[in-house]
Amino acid sequence: MSLDHDRNTCALHGALHLLDAIPSVVPILHANAGCGVSAWNEDPFQSGVDETCSGSREISSTLLLEKQVVFGGTSRLREQIKNTVKVLNGDLYVVITGCVPEVIGDDVQAMVKEAREQRFPVIGLSTPGFKANAWGGYAATAASLIEQFLASPQGAELEVVDVNLFGLVPGQDPAWEGDLIELKRVLATLGLKANRLIGYGQGVDAWSRAAKARLSLVLSPWGLAPAQALRDLHGVPLLDLGWNPVGSLDSGLLLEGVGEALGLDLDRIVQARELLDEELRYYLRKAASGLILGNVQKRVAVVGGSAGAIGQTRFLAGTLGQIVSDVILTDDPPEDRREALRALILAVAPGASVSFHAGQTAIAQQLRASRPELIVGSALESAVAREVGAALVERATPLRSRPLFRRSHGGIAGAIALVEDLLAALIQQQDSRPRPVTQVQPHPAQEAFA
Amino acid sequence: MTTLTHRTVLTREKRKGSIAAFSGQAQGLAKEGREGGLVQRVRTFAQDAPSDLQRALSILRTIRGLAIVVHGPAGCAASLGGGFQDTAPWIVTGINERDSIMGGDRKLRAAIHQIHAAHAPAVIAVVATPVVAINNDDIESVVTEVNEELGIPIIPVLTDGFRSKIAGSGYDAVIHALLREQLWHPAGERGAHLNLLSVAEKSQDVQALKALLRELDAEVEVFPRHGNAQAFHRVPEARLSVSIDPDESEYAGQVLQEQRGIPFLSLDVPVGLDNTGRWLSAIGAALERPGLAQAVIARHEEQLAPLKERLARHQGARVFVNLPAALAFALVPFLESLGLTLAALEITALSQDQDSRLQAFAQGHPEVPLLVGEGQIFEEVNLLRNLAPDLYLGSGQAAVHALRLGIPVLDLQHLPILGYLGAAALVEALERSLSNTSLAGFLAEPAERRYAKGWLAKSTHWFIKHEVK
Numbered sequence: 001m002s003l004d005h006d007r008n009t010c011a012l013h014g015a016l017h018l019l020d021a022i023p024s025v026v027p028i029l030h031a032n033a034g035c036g037v038s039a040w041n042e043d044p045f046q047s048g049v050d051e052t053c054s055g056s057r058e059i060s061s062t063l064l065l066e067k068q069v070v071f072g073g074t075s076r077l078r079e080q081i082k083n084t085v086k087v088l089n090g091d092l093y094v095v096i097t098g099c100v101p102e103v104i105g106d107d108v109q110a111m112v113k114e115a116r117e118q119r120f121p122v123i124g125l126s127t128p129g130f131k132a133n134a135w136g137g138y139a140a141t142a143a144s145l146i147e148q149f150l151a152s153p154q155g156a157e158l159e160v161v162d163v164n165l166f167g168l169v170p171g172q173d174p175a176w177e178g179d180l181i182e183l184k185r186v187l188a189t190l191g192l193k194a195n196r197l198i199g200y201g202q203g204v205d206a207w208s209r210a211a212k213a214r215l216s217l218v219l220s221p222w223g224l225a226p227a228q229a230l231r232d233l234h235g236v237p238l239l240d241l242g243w244n245p246v247g248s249l250d251s252g253l254l255l256e257g258v259g260e261a262l263g264l265d266l267d268r269i270v271q272a273r274e275l276l277d278e279e280l281r282y283y284l285r286k287a288a289s290g291l292i293l294g295n296v297q298k299r300v301a302v303v304g305g306s307a308g309a310i311g312q313t314r315f316l317a318g319t320l321g322q323i324v325s326d327v328i329l330t331d332d333p334p335e336d337r338r339e340a341l342r343a344l345i346l347a348v349a350p351g352a353s354v355s356f357h358a359g360q361t362a363i364a365q366q367l368r369a370s371r372p373e374l375i376v377g378s379a380l381e382s383a384v385a386r387e388v389g390a391a392l393v394e395r396a397t398p399l400r401s402r403p404l405f406r407r408s409h410g411g412i413a414g415a416i417a418l419v420e421d422l423l424a425a426l427i428q429q430q431d432s433r434p435r436p437v438t439q440v441q442p443h444p445a446q447e448a449f450a
Numbered sequence: 451m452t453t454l455t456h457r458t459v460l461t462r463e464k465r466k467g468s469i470a471a472f473s474g475q476a477q478g479l480a481k482e483g484r485e486g487g488l489v490q491r492v493r494t495f496a497q498d499a500p501s502d503l504q505r506a507l508s509i510l511r512t513i514r515g516l517a518i519v520v521h522g523p524a525g526c527a528a529s530l531g532g533g534f535q536d537t538a539p540w541i542v543t544g545i546n547e548r549d550s551i552m553g554g555d556r557k558l559r560a561a562i563h564q565i566h567a568a569h570a571p572a573v574i575a576v577v578a579t580p581v582v583a584i585n586n587d588d589i590e591s592v593v594t595e596v597n598e599e600l601g602i603p604i605i606p607v608l609t610d611g612f613r614s615k616i617a618g619s620g621y622d623a624v625i626h627a628l629l630r631e632q633l634w635h636p637a638g639e640r641g642a643h644l645n646l647l648s649v650a651e652k653s654q655d656v657q658a659l660k661a662l663l664r665e666l667d668a669e670v671e672v673f674p675r676h677g678n679a680q681a682f683h684r685v686p687e688a689r690l691s692v693s694i695d696p697d698e699s700e701y702a703g704q705v706l707q708e709q710r711g712i713p714f715l716s717l718d719v720p721v722g723l724d725n726t727g728r729w730l731s732a733i734g735a736a737l738e739r740p741g742l743a744q745a746v747i748a749r750h751e752e753q754l755a756p757l758k759e760r761l762a763r764h765q766g767a768r769v770f771v772n773l774p775a776a777l778a779f780a781l782v783p784f785l786e787s788l789g790l791t792l793a794a795l796e797i798t799a800l801s802q803d804q805d806s807r808l809q810a811f812a813q814g815h816p817e818v819p820l821l822v823g824e825g826q827i828f829e830e831v832n833l834l835r836n837l838a839p840d841l842y843l844g845s846g847q848a849a850v851h852a853l854r855l856g857i858p859v860l861d862l863q864h865l866p867i868l869g870y871l872g873a874a875a876l877v878e879a880l881e882r883s884l885s886n887t888s889l890a891g892f893l894a895e896p897a898e899r900r901y902a903k904g905w906l907a908k909s910t911h912w913f914i915k916h917e918v919k
Contacts, residue, residue, distance in 0.1 A: 010525025
């Protein structure tokens, strides 16, 4: 199916964003020029209409040329691997392939094997763009990393962790880093140590630790493959939550699920849930006057990747009392997961229409038909939001209104941020409406002086 | 030599002897240029950089009345994403593994119909991608067929991501496709307007130059970047074509000159006062309004406060310049006129037809380090670490690597720099960048954190080798 204003890009980009999020991992891109730099388009000032150059992410790349397309690119890859380890510092070098070497049939694994025989820490993953979208690219790459990197025993003395977090997708889930930090905080209320695996302070050690964890938590349909790989290879059990919890109710559900899976004391779980509820109530009481005076009970449409959109929907409908009319899941999740995702939404928003679209026209058509008062979606929904007179809160990629570096869209922090942004969007919308012009009649006394 | 009758334009390497890799002193490259042939080199270690596909899309997205169909896997269209409001409507066929083997004709046909139905564009550009180029998907047959059904021009832009080492070849691919469409029609009457050939410029710069040209009583058609597809039929009827960047716009200017006899004024980039004055003078002369041009120049120069004084505190500051070649060669004398010193020059690529500019540069800066390449950050880090300049001046590079070396960065991607207003804006930005460098100071860290000590100790040209054919 053709995709207008596609938001999910390709498997290679999913792979690149994941590897880029693991400090000390060095990706080696085996592809023609442009396949790597085009993965980064989220900086608000970068690559806009006036783009004359694109930035570089310092990605090692074979930059395949016509002669390699014709005669094969393996020797160029050998050269690039050999020189990458001489130029870029890293603990693990990961060869990832674009579409071209897959089409021409380059034997990447032979080159990787050669490098490993020279004792270089190199693995090779097949990640051609045409295999899947970026969400699928994350899933396949994370699973392959576990299969290949964790295949050999990890010798170093490692910190013990309790729960691995899988399924938040760098490059696609805009607040992945903040969300993982917040989830770690939520799990800490039960005294559990979370293993974020990606982002600041992580690295190959975090992936080594994953094999010793007590549980893997799956936060989206895209987290299942790596969690399954870890279960199958290292016996780490998994808990498939399937969405990214927003607010204290769902964060509490997460604690309950994890607590049960790990056999924790029930009282401890109840106590932790109460603490989360208490924290959120404190902040929602602060927001309450604005919610009351602004009559903030809106017909809401939520558009985004499964994990984020479901989390926001469940908070908006289940805690904040909004009337969720439409939920459009844009990440093209596997067919066999869709009923379960639908059920998660309908459990809190029984009247909502749940659909699966990735193209902008289909999404806009549905929003035009339902005319929500508030859209929680991406910058791609801004035109249709203006058209139907809805306020827009950006929660999905691509973002334009606010760059994200550490802010969370999930947990308690994410719920509070959502209320702040929702109120801000409604206030901004109210302020931007033209004010009625009042005709002031001159006072008869003024006329007399005129 | 132009090849408008061919399906595709020749790469810049083949058409004008362009190179994408060199590291050494300016005089070394100038010697090669003088001797008639810039030597093709390759890198045995490289970092990713844009290809012709990204460059082609970067022009197409700015053209009003045009819609884009990217025929390839979804990621090939990723540079169009980002949620920008002011961009041409686009769609990607999203070919999958099966299509990559069996062909994606049906998807292409459906995508063209879909975007036509949704946006009713005046022109549709179908952009080819690497997988499609390898599989030889017959884009042209689909285009011909759908063209008859829809009755609007549908033009194939045959980029491939691997034939050229120079991303700018993608600019030529767009110009080739647009002009093939326009020059297919019989020549119309010569108009009074001139073509302002914008290929790599930001819209503020194009607007500023248009405003200057209006002061010369010139009627202007902008082509192709920031142009209007519905007005492109006027391009082959212009009385004159004028470059902004003589290197990037050379193909459009040459084709129009050869095919329709439209004189092409290939001028230094109008950056800084002297270049802008010369640019206006040459156009004034071509329009037979030399007196008016001199009056416009005099008026603007008088209005500008003395620029050098703004940088009085920063005289002698050493600047690393990384820009496209023609812009860099035009900008360096302006920077020097402001009292700044060139620490080193990096240009994205170099064409043989820019030799006179290279020679002039090398004569004044024989021993200045010169790097040719795009996106090769590892080489920049190697060089910057040794040079420790006071400022990194680039465009669209978002040179975080320079900040991490403690070097402040001024990026020109969104800063108007052309014409008189651009000169003033650039000086203001230079002054700000040099006067408070605390962010670079805070982010500074040893390069050894990311780059191997062995590499940092080597010469910058270590991985650049002569190309073996």
